[in-house]
Amino acid sequence: MRARARPSIRSNPNLGRRLDVAARASMPTIITIGLLLLLATPLGLPGQAQWQRATALCCIYFWSLFRPASMPPLSVFCIGVLADLLAYAPLGMSVLIWLIAHGLAMRWRRGLTRLGFVLVWFSFIAVATGAATLEWAMTSLLSFKFLPPRDALLEAGIAMGAYPILAVWLTRAHQTFANPDQA
Amino acid sequence: MIRLSIPFRQALSKLTLPVLIAGAFGMMLLGKADTFLVERARMALADVLAPVYGVLAEPLSTLRSGVDNLRHTLTIYEDNARLREENDRLRQWQSVAQALDAENMALKANLRWIPDPAPSYLTARVVADAGGIYARAVLLSSGPNNAVTKGQVALDDRGLVGRVTELGVRSARVMLITDISSRVPVVLENSRAHAVLVGNNGARPRLLFWPEGSPPVEGERITTSAEANAFPAGLPVGVVHYTSGKVAEVEPYAQLDRLEIVRLFDYGMRGVLPPEATVAKPSFEGKK
Numbered sequence: 001m002r003a004r005a006r007p008s009i010r011s012n013p014n015l016g017r018r019l020d021v022a023a024r025a026s027m028p029t030i031i032t033i034g035l036l037l038l039l040a041t042p043l044g045l046p047g048q049a050q051w052q053r054a055t056a057l058c059c060i061y062f063w064s065l066f067r068p069a070s071m072p073p074l075s076v077f078c079i080g081v082l083a084d085l086l087a088y089a090p091l092g093m094s095v096l097i098w099l100i101a102h103g104l105a106m107r108w109r110r111g112l113t114r115l116g117f118v119l120v121w122f123s124f125i126a127v128a129t130g131a132a133t134l135e136w137a138m139t140s141l142l143s144f145k146f147l148p149p150r151d152a153l154l155e156a157g158i159a160m161g162a163y164p165i166l167a168v169w170l171t172r173a174h175q176t177f178a179n180p181d182q183a
Numbered sequence: 184m185i186r187l188s189i190p191f192r193q194a195l196s197k198l199t200l201p202v203l204i205a206g207a208f209g210m211m212l213l214g215k216a217d218t219f220l221v222e223r224a225r226m227a228l229a230d231v232l233a234p235v236y237g238v239l240a241e242p243l244s245t246l247r248s249g250v251d252n253l254r255h256t257l258t259i260y261e262d263n264a265r266l267r268e269e270n271d272r273l274r275q276w277q278s279v280a281q282a283l284d285a286e287n288m289a290l291k292a293n294l295r296w297i298p299d300p301a302p303s304y305l306t307a308r309v310v311a312d313a314g315g316i317y318a319r320a321v322l323l324s325s326g327p328n329n330a331v332t333k334g335q336v337a338l339d340d341r342g343l344v345g346r347v348t349e350l351g352v353r354s355a356r357v358m359l360i361t362d363i364s365s366r367v368p369v370v371l372e373n374s375r376a377h378a379v380l381v382g383n384n385g386a387r388p389r390l391l392f393w394p395e396g397s398p399p400v401e402g403e404r405i406t407t408s409a410e411a412n413a414f415p416a417g418l419p420v421g422v423v424h425y426t427s428g429k430v431a432e433v434e435p436y437a438q439l440d441r442l443e444i445v446r447l448f449d450y451g452m453r454g455v456l457p458p459e460a461t462v463a464k465p466s467f468e469g470k471k
Contacts, residue, residue, distance in 0.1 A: 092210030
């Protein structure tokens with residue numbers, strides 16, 4: 001970290017510093033897309049499709065709560081389109097569900113971010129359950145089929161379990177390499 | 184950069200979310216209205232990613248086989264005993280098969296039997312799971328200028344895997360027989376009765392619509408039937424297994440959870456090809 005030379009009303013940072021700030025500010029979107037692509041590779045994990053969507057929801061919810069400036073609705077939209085194309089899901093479905101999750105996080109963030117981790121986790125459990133249910137209902141509706149709900153249950157379960165683990169790592173990222181203030 | 188007034192900027196930022204949500208609904212409509220466009224977008228993305236997956240697949244499969252080897256060394260004694268016993272049994276079957284083959288040849292020679300033409304096939308590597316949550320499919324890396332076409336039948340070294348439903352430039356998507364949209368016309372080997380194998384996104388697809396009076400028997404072999412002109416007759420599919428709830432399921436011969444290489448056979452079957460294929464759309468529907 002570099003100490004600022006002289007306080008002034010309008011600092012005029014050089015190109016390197018501006019690039020650094022931009023990179024750190026876009027880190028949340030990059031992390032989310034990176035995890036999405038990583039979990040699309042043939043790792044052979046059990047329930048990998050569920051992992052892919054659950055981690056994306058975790059990331060979107062976390063960043064929408066703690067740094068909404070780095071997870072704007074447009075980023076959520078793009079992540080959703082990519083996920084739908086990758087997962088052969090009905091196009092637009094993840095976009096809608098994740099935008100709703102983002103909107104909820106934005107609405108709750110003033111109250112939630114002041115509360116402890118456990119309550120944030122509980123709110124995420126509610127969001128993940130709702131997201132999985134909506135996803136199952138919409139996929140069933142859009143394909144005119146009653147799909148087995150066990151896949152949705154598994155997805156919600158994975159999301160609930162993955163959130164605390166991811167949140168620890170994302171909090172560290174939030175404080176270190178994804179923090180524009182440290183550029 | 185255009186400078187906007189602060190209230191205008193705030194109003195704009197409040198509008199983004201509703202506009203994007205409306206955009207999501209619009210995309211859903213587009214996806215339903217123009218499935219061809221969506222399919223092209225998907226396969227274009229798959230074409231970009233397939234070579235990357237292909238490169239990644241090799242070290243991953245090495246790692247997996249290393250772990251498997253380690254596990255097998257722990258059970259080497261039991262495995263050896265079991266294999267010895269199985270080998271004895273297979274040796275008996277081999278002699279039976281050879282005798283039957285010779286008899287079959289003699290009978291065919293007497294009947295002026297016109298043999299089926301040997302189907303051409305090509306081999307492709309499975310590079311990724313392409314099912315998502317509510318479908319069961321795999322992505323093949325086929326290389327440019329391939330001869331892969333829609334409707335080709337995929338088999339692994341043991342049995343039926345599925346059919347090619349979507350095609351890119353250097354990738355192809357194969358819908359597995361376990362997919363919820365999969366319908367495969369089959370024959371029960373002992374009774375020669377016809378039935379339909381219906382996928383349910385689980386590991387074992389169900390057996391439905393067999394004629395009254397010839398129910399599938401536990402352990403009975405299931406092969407494909409040429410009905411509906413979607414599959415050639417006689418491809419091995421699996422064996423019947425009843426669940427505790429008396430539901431007839433089929434344990435597929437193919438190792439669908441660990442596919443690495445599949446063979447794509449072109450039998451020239453264009454019977455029940457989907458007009459367009461999206462997730463959970465009926466693909467090889469045996470409408471009867």
